[in-house]
Amino acid sequence: FAATLAVSAIVIACPHALGLAIPTVTTITSTLGAKNGILIKDMKGLEIARKINYVVFDKTGTLTKGEFGVEKIVVSDPKNSEKNLLEFASAVEVHSEHSIAQGIVIEAKKQGLQIPKVSDFKSFPGKGASGKVNGKKIIAGNKTLMDELGFKNSDLNLENTGTAVYVGIDGKIIGGIVLQDQIREESKRTIKRLHEMGIKTAILTGDTNDVAQKVGEELNIDTVFAQVLPKDKVNKVKELQDKGNIVAMVGDGVNDAPSLTQAHVGIAIGAGTDVAVESAEIVLMKNDPMDVVKAISLSRKTNSKMVQNLAWATGYNVFAIPMASGILYPSFGILLRPEWAALLMSASSIIVVLNALLLRRTKL
DSSP states (O other): HHHHHHHHHHHHTTHHHHHHHHHHHHHHHHHHHHTTTEEEEEEHHHHHHHTOOEEEEEEEEEEEEEOOOOEEEEEEETTTTTTHHHHHHHHHHOOSSSHHHHHHHHHHHHTOOOOOEEEEEEEETTTTEEEEETTTTEEEOOOHHHTTTBBBTTTOOGGGGSSEEEETTTTEEEEEEEOOOOOOOOHHHHHHHHTTEEEEEEEESSHHHHHHHHHHHHHSSSSSEESGGGGGGGHHHHHHHTTTTTTTEEEEEEHHHHHHHHHSSSEEESSSSHHHHHHHHHHHSSSSSSHHHHHHHHHHHHHHHHHHHHHHHEEEEEHHHHHHHHTTHHHOOOOOOHHHHHHHHHHHHHHHHHHHHHHOOOOO
């Protein structure tokens, strides 16, 4: 009798269900995420994602298409033409990987212009670039850069019409190029869905306040950080964290890497740079901001399954071990034999696995 009770208790106490409660869920979560274009690099990041209450988006290439098209060219110096201005700007910008620079280069090629060769190229991160073309010092950049370098005619204001790139030659602004970037349709749905989930949103951009506020109003963004230099993005994330927020950062560029690392959860758009992808815990393989919502939803559903499995595995042991120890025998004459204990132990493990498998049917 004593031996029967001892064997039954040992068999039924095997912690198989507890051992399977978490690993089965994480394995299925990784598979489900991959099927939905969500690569989970760090499961700890996914676990934190369920607590996120603030999502910060890099604007260009994340909420917008990142494909800048030239809307207009404004010439303020009668000695130059739109063609000259575009040639000078494209000569400098052809060496930059920024989407604004590429928009200017694409426009120059579209017009069939021969892009001049440039020497002494220098980049001003988040502001513009410079170089020498035919012995002339060319600057192509935003108003901040022009003011810092002391260019004349810096009172030319194109900021209200779009993203402006001013072009200066030998200390004088000769005009500017206005570009527009289109907001993704998915971005509006993403922000709306995040708000429904009780999550606040913010955007980070190097654009002027007018341009940034326009985008913020159109998307109903809670917080707009405008005229932010690449090196200062990480400080804006810290600013939100210092207020007690659990922050996720969503970006796609080299400039986003430090802020992706700083955030509680870094989410990289898969079409972005390798540096951004390496810095993130979660990578969205499709260039779709709605996948941010899916990733957070997956995190919440994963946690729910883990809690269910742990509750079952723990509850099973609370009731099964006393039964195997013979607690029902004195009053009811019920004795749990070893073979039945083994069956119950196996059933407990199967239930945990089946519950985890239900996660596969989840629609994100």
